[in-house]
Amino acid sequence: MSKLCSCTKCKKKKQVNEFYLRANGKPREICKSCWSSINKEYYIENSDKIRTNRSKYYSENKEEESLKMKKYYESNKESFLEYSAKRRATKRNSCPSWLSPKHRSEIKSLYKMAKNITEKTGNIHHVDHIVPLTNEFVCGLHVPWNLQILPASENLSKHNKFIVEDMVCSSEKSEVLKGIK
Numbered sequence: 001m002s003k004l005c006s007c008t009k010c011k012k013k014k015q016v017n018e019f020y021l022r023a024n025g026k027p028r029e030i031c032k033s034c035w036s037s038i039n040k041e042y043y044i045e046n047s048d049k050i051r052t053n054r055s056k057y058y059s060e061n062k063e064e065e066s067l068k069m070k071k072y073y074e075s076n077k078e079s080f081l082e083y084s085a086k087r088r089a090t091k092r093n094s095c096p097s098w099l100s101p102k103h104r105s106e107i108k109s110l111y112k113m114a115k116n117i118t119e120k121t122g123n124i125h126h127v128d129h130i131v132p133l134t135n136e137f138v139c140g141l142h143v144p145w146n147l148q149i150l151p152a153s154e155n156l157s158k159h160n161k162f163i164v165e166d167m168v169c170s171s172e173k174s175e176v177l178k179g180i181k
């Protein structure tokens with residue numbers, strides 16, 4: 001029978017394999033599930049600070065981080081290629097056959113606008129899907145009314161999250177886009 005340890009947080013007795021081990025091989029005082037909740041709570045409470053620190057670290061160590069990413073890409077190339085192929089397939093399947101030539105033209109013009117904004121401001125902008133193409137709860141379409149232009153940093157930080165408030169276009173964004181057209 002395996003040794004039992006007590007978690008100082010949840011006060012439950014658990015198997016040793018439910019605890020992280022120290023360098024000396026002894027189990028920590030808090031079980032893995034409690035560590036997980038502690039980390040989640042910390043992240044929720046400090047997400048802005050964490051993002052700022054990560055961004056600052058990246059900008060201060062760009063070359064080193066870039067080399068790490070290239071090395072990671074090379075050793076996991078098949079995963080990246082698989083993801084890319086899946087994304088393209090999803091995008092193709094998310095582009096409905098009933099889109100008119102006018103709709104397709106609108107989509108193309110959004111990509112041109114993003115390129116123009118990038119050139120004028122010097123900040124990279126992306127065409128983003130408001131309702132993500134793949135998400136646990138929703139699947140959006142690749143249609144003009146589901147696209148918006150965002151700064152790359154904002155688009156990359158939101159991943160495929162779906163936030164209802166994002167559905168409402170703020171007048172500020174509209175004014176910014178009008179001024180660049």
